[in-house]
Amino acid sequence: MNNKTCDLVVIGGGVIGTAVAYYAAKAGRKVVLLEKDHIAGGTSGACDGFIIMQSKNPGPHLELAMASAAIYRGLAEELDYPIEYEPKGGMIVIENEIQAALMKEHVAKQAVSGLAVEILAAAEARRREPALAPDLWGATYCAADAQVNPIKVAQGFSNAARRLGAEIRAGTEAVGLIADRGRVVGVTTAAGDIYCEYVVVAAGVWTPGLVRPLGLELPIKPRRGQILVTEPLPPTIRHVLLCACYLVAKYRPQDLDPAERHNRLGVGLAIEQTADGGLLIGSTREFAGFDRATTLAGLEAVAAHARHILPGLAGVNIIRAFAGLRPYTPDGLPILGPAEGIPGLIIAAGHEGDGIALAPVTGQRIAACLE
Ligand SMILES: Cc1cc2nc3c(=O)[nH]c(=O)nc-3n(C[C@H](O)[C@H](O)[C@H](O)COP(=O)(O)OP(=O)(O)OC[C@H]3O[C@@H](n4cnc5c(N)ncnc54)[C@H](O)[C@@H]3O)c2cc1C
Numbered sequence: 001m002n003n004k005t006c007d008l009v010v011i012g013g014g015v016i017g018t019a020v021a022y023y024a025a026k027a028g029r030k031v032v033l034l035e036k037d038h039i040a041g042g043t044s045g046a047c048d049g050f051i052i053m054q055s056k057n058p059g060p061h062l063e064l065a066m067a068s069a070a071i072y073r074g075l076a077e078e079l080d081y082p083i084e085y086e087p088k089g090g091m092i093v094i095e096n097e098i099q100a101a102l103m104k105e106h107v108a109k110q111a112v113s114g115l116a117v118e119i120l121a122a123a124e125a126r127r128r129e130p131a132l133a134p135d136l137w138g139a140t141y142c143a144a145d146a147q148v149n150p151i152k153v154a155q156g157f158s159n160a161a162r163r164l165g166a167e168i169r170a171g172t173e174a175v176g177l178i179a180d181r182g183r184v185v186g187v188t189t190a191a192g193d194i195y196c197e198y199v200v201v202a203a204g205v206w207t208p209g210l211v212r213p214l215g216l217e218l219p220i221k222p223r224r225g226q227i228l229v230t231e232p233l234p235p236t237i238r239h240v241l242l243c244a245c246y247l248v249a250k251y252r253p254q255d256l257d258p259a260e261r262h263n264r265l266g267v268g269l270a271i272e273q274t275a276d277g278g279l280l281i282g283s284t285r286e287f288a289g290f291d292r293a294t295t296l297a298g299l300e301a302v303a304a305h306a307r308h309i310l311p312g313l314a315g316v317n318i319i320r321a322f323a324g325l326r327p328y329t330p331d332g333l334p335i336l337g338p339a340e341g342i343p344g345l346i347i348a349a350g351h352e353g354d355g356i357a358l359a360p361v362t363g364q365r366i367a368a369c370l371e
Pocket of ligand 1 (some may be wrong): 042046052210223227354
């Protein structure tokens with residue numbers, strides 16, 4: 001029955017699937033990548049591009065992120081692709097004393113893990129980032145934070161994988177996994193079955209639906225984020241910026257006061273200036289099923305919060321908005337590695353708001369577990 005046509009089928013052409021395809025091809029594996037739409041057609045094409053270390057929880061989360069950040073430094077050269085990597089440093093804006101206490105605790109834990117983060121009082125924060133509002137408490141600063149263009153990262157991995165012999169099949173949906181005596185041996189597509197040694201499911205929020213028929217329940221669910229895009233602007237901000245509410249919305253949403261609209265929508269500021277000058281201003285954190293629509297309430301809440309932190313944005317034109325679905329997991333960590341009890345099946349999904357930052361290390365580690 002098993003006429004193996006390749007070593008590995010990767011399902012999903014986001015940053016995670018393309019990174020897996022690249023590192024597996026680099027290790028000499030014969031790879032086929034299936035993407036139902038186009039490369040970066042899912043969450044990786046509807047997100048920010050923060051490679052931010054200081055938002056990660058100390059422990060495995062931060063360790064993975066730091067390993068990935070080290071790979072990013074040479075990735076454009078390695079892939080021979082302009083991924084718009086900018087090591088510009090990042091700030092987490094602190095609005096008040098309560099947030100300051102939270103951030104001091106967070107920074108102290110990160111120092112133990114080897115990440116250098118400074119706490120800046122208001123005047124110093126504004127000296128380094130003059131666009132900040134004058135009435136803020138201050139900010140944290142981390143020189144290791146950076147930014148990329150996520151769509152270009154996925155394209156760069158995909159193109160480089162193809163040069164190494166991987167077959168990239170965009171517009172090809174995996175409609176089912178083929179199992180033989182409990183082992184996953186291939187994938188069914190409309191264009192025929194593909195048999196292989198391993199299947200890596202890197203389908204972001206769509207991963208649980210693909211593996212459920214095998215009896216595997218994964219706790220990944222879509223957590224929507226809405227983003228505003230401004231007209232191209234002259235240099236407006238110098239760093240990637242988050243606000244302290246972002247960390248609470250991400251890790252401890254139960255601590256937010258639901259009386260505030262922006263809290264109900266999980267708004268935590270994340271703002272970056274892209275290579276073309278436009279600002280990406282996000283975002284919400286909402287459980288709204290697979291609905292990728294933007295909402296007026298969500299966009300208004302994001303805009304109001306951004307104006308509070310960066311008052312100069314008041315007169316800036318918004319030219320479009322979009323929403324993406326973060327692959328949320330309850331413990332905030334991705335699900336990586338061989339599926340227990342199902343040989344041949346490997347999972348690489350559930351990166352929530354960190355998939356861009358974690359893509360290179362994920363690709364490397366998944367390729368390594370094929371040995
Ligand atoms: C608003 C927002 C802001 C974010 N900001 C950041 C950030 O600044 N930094 C960061 O690190 N992360 C960020 N993230 C998170 C990051 O975008 C995700 O973690 C990452 O994109 C997930 O990548 P993925 O490859 O797992 O999923 P996706 O990019 O969704 O890729 C999965 C792919 O699988 C395909 N697929 C699904 N089913 C099938 C099938 N049956 N057959 C074939 N193909 C299939 C889909 O079409 C899709 O292209 C943000 C997310 C959002 C929503």
